[in-house]
Amino acid sequence: GAGVSQTPSNKVTEKGKYVELRCDPISGHTALYWYRQSLGQGPEFLIYFQGTGAADDSGLPNDRFFAVRPEGSVSTLKIQRTERGDSAVYLCASSFRARETQYFGPGTRLLVL
Amino acid sequence: GNSVTQMEGPVTLSEEAFLTINCTYTATGYPSLFWYVQYPGEGLQLLLKATKADDKGSNKGFEATYRKETTSFHLEKGSVQVSDSAVYFCALRIQGGSEKLVFGKGTKLTVNP
Numbered sequence: 001g002a003g004v005s006q007t008p009s010n011k012v013t014e015k016g017k018y019v020e021l022r023c024d025p026i027s028g029h030t031a032l033y034w035y036r037q038s039l040g041q042g043p044e045f046l047i048y049f050q051g052t053g054a055a056d057d058s059g060l061p062n063d064r065f066f067a068v069r070p071e072g073s074v075s076t077l078k079i080q081r082t083e084r085g086d087s088a089v090y091l092c093a094s095s096f097r098a099r100e101t102q103y104f105g106p107g108t109r110l111l112v113l
Numbered sequence: 114g115n116s117v118t119q120m121e122g123p124v125t126l127s128e129e130a131f132l133t134i135n136c137t138y139t140a141t142g143y144p145s146l147f148w149y150v151q152y153p154g155e156g157l158q159l160l161l162k163a164t165k166a167d168d169k170g171s172n173k174g175f176e177a178t179y180r181k182e183t184t185s186f187h188l189e190k191g192s193v194q195v196s197d198s199a200v201y202f203c204a205l206r207i208q209g210g211s212e213k214l215v216f217g218k219g220t221k222l223t224v225n226p
Binding site: 003004031033035040041042043044045048055056058059091093098099101102103104105106107 | 157162204213215
């Protein structure tokens with residue numbers, strides 16, 4: 001069975017541009033999570049979806065970051081007016097239900113020039 | 114707040130050596146504890162977990178015991194293999210709280226033949 005997939009695997013953009021990062025969770029998983037991993041650090045939580053709704057968005061660093069999951073499956077993380085400090089690996093994870101094992105995707109490596 | 118501290122890497126061992134990676138935590142509530150592993154070129158994978166004090170998680174020859182009195186969850190393996198070379202992350206999640214995982218910074222392990 002397919003695991004969590006993320007596209008693109010790499011994204012290079014210029015400061016000030018808008019980017020979208022996509023996550024396809026494991027089929028049937030109701031919970032979806034976004035994390036951000038900077039170089040030499042562990043993943044940091046951004047947002048958690050249960051179904052279509054964002055149940056916890058306390059990790060989003062500011063209002064330039066936004067995520068959606070309109071049909072309760074695929075999710076898109078959107079970053080407006082990108083800054084160099086946004087450069088990181090963005091990880092997506094999914095779990096069958098809340099409180100269960102989170103399965104991670106390979107990540108999208110974002111580089112803002 | 115909630116945080117995880119793990120030993121700084123990198124750690125370099127010879128095959129069949131004994132491995133310990135230290136992990137301590139600070140938690141505002143009662144945490145579940147996890148070790149995740151990231152093999153080169155792959156996504157994060159759950160290695161083992163423990164949900165209450167004195168529980169021992171184990172998998173693939175790795176073990177970790179939940180020590181509430183010392184707020185620790187050290188990872189051990191009696192005889193490492195070259196294939197164990199990876200980055201290891203200790204993490205916690207507060208039971209009854211947010212779904213988010215709080216990670217340590219990771220410890221890179223290299224095992225030489």
